[in-house]
Amino acid sequence: MDFNLSEDQQLLKDSVDRFIQNEYDFETRRKIANSDEGFSRKNWKTFAELGWLAVGLPEEHGGFGGPVETMVIMEGIGRGLLTEPYLPTVVLGGGLIAEAGNETQKSGILSAIADGSCMVAFAYAEPTSRFNLADVATKAEKSGGGWKLSGHKSVVYGAPSADKIIVSARTSGGQRDRDGVSLFIVDNNANGLSRRDYPTADGLRASEVMLEGVEVGADALLGEEGKAMPVIEKVVDRGIAALCAEAVGCMEVLKDETNEYLKTRKQFGVPIGKFQVLQHRMVDCFIELEQSRSMAYMVTLKLDEDEAERRKAATAAKAQIGKGGVFVGAESVQMHGGMGMTDELKISHYYKRLMQIDTMFGNRDYQLKQFAALTQ
Incomplete structure (x- = not known):
């Protein structure tokens, strides 16, 4: 199976990466998170102008794209640790209205979500x-x-x-x-x-x-x-897929930051990355990241399958994401030493987000039980 992004999907990914690189460095993110609202309305307007808020919504109401495009954006949100309420508004709110709403509700709210004038x-x-x-x-x-x-x-x-x-x-x-x-x-x-x-x-x-x-x-x-339960479960599964992609973005940053730290931090006159035990721990982090990435791809591609396949994919992916995210976060903190837990270092903030992702819509233990029940 070809997992390469299409030309349009790659352009979308590039726009997300450019925004994070140019407009959303970690110090900027810290200021936004500590503001009264906890996010930037200026950034939200930019998201609308870039078309991000229309992703996954019906084309007849100003939307475009689908699960893969949502995955691309959510992975970028994870890398940048964005605080803007994209998941609640676009994925969950927009998804519920698109699935269950009548034409009046859809025309009145979905276009407003897409142009950034309505949050849900x-x-x-x-x-x-x-x-x-x-x-x-x-x-x-x-x-x-x-x-x-x-x-x-x-x-x-x-x-x-x-x-x-x-x-x-x-x-x-x-x-x-x-x-x-x-x-x-x-x-x-x-x-x-x-x-x-x-x-x-x-x-x-x-x-x-x-x-x-x-x-x-x-x-x-x-x-x-x-x-409403079938609709709620369908949209929550989409939310789980989006969270899986966000977690992959978070884990990727933790892996890169920790690997760079091991190359520059010296002990006994040599970079600590020379120590074999730390090399093994970095390999374990890389394996967990790639397993999580594969599961994020899998659940994204199965969102349009029948209910049984979709539910199994969502529970399996969420269980792996919970396990992998907490593992990579904990290992990154430990390899940074005590300062890995400080507020000044971005590592701790990514770890906190991964802990929250594990809990949202059911932690790994809950998801494993659900998967076992679905496969009996």
Whole structure:
């Protein structure tokens, strides 16, 4: 199989690499992460002008490309450790609307995502749900001609800056039933919606979202009532593929930075890279990186397969990414010595992001259990 990028995909990769090299060095990233919003709206506008925000969206609504183009961008985001909420808005938010939305919802929101005028967050996790997407206690009850939402959503990435939040809520059934889960598009400034915003360990922004009798119209329902789980799982699998690509970008930087450090740091009058034990550890890091890269390619190419193949690919890739990312991060920190954990060195920031990636949508232990269940 030919894994070389097409000419258009290579041009996209080059544009991402140029932006990171010219506009997003680590000190710039540090300043952006420490700003009030935690990302740069100027950069977001640039992303729109470069066409990045349209990747993966339907062509009839201003989009282009597909999973491979998303992989190219997300790997670049990992290399640059970008803090802009690309995954919540484009991959998850745009993906949910493209899959489940009616024509009015698509035309009103997808084009706005593509031109950078609308940001979206996906509120799916709850304090007691752990990694189970179907564990939804948030309630949606019919009220007049619309709906009334009540509940608590946790760790909603991108919510502090989002214009709209897509909320999973239960319209029927028990708390962990697959049937009965619906999706609703809620304005971030809706009456009854409150947020507690905070920076995450990896320098991004998230919120605890409280819904206290939030009233929305009938047009806020996204997709078929009570039948949202297949759509949620499909889009989350795309999110997992995107995270796998981002993790590969992070691991690549850690490998390169650590290898360069071993060539320049001297002990006993020679570069420590001359010591065989450290050479072996670098080889182990390289192997984990390449295995993770292969799995990222695999899950990306299987996103359009049938549900069973897609789910197996996503769980297998996420398990490897969790294992490989944590391994490469820990080894990079250890080979840098104590300063590898300091805030001043970029190594620790990439390691934190890889730890968060391992946890998002289910850590490696959870994914291995899911893979085992799918292959029985």
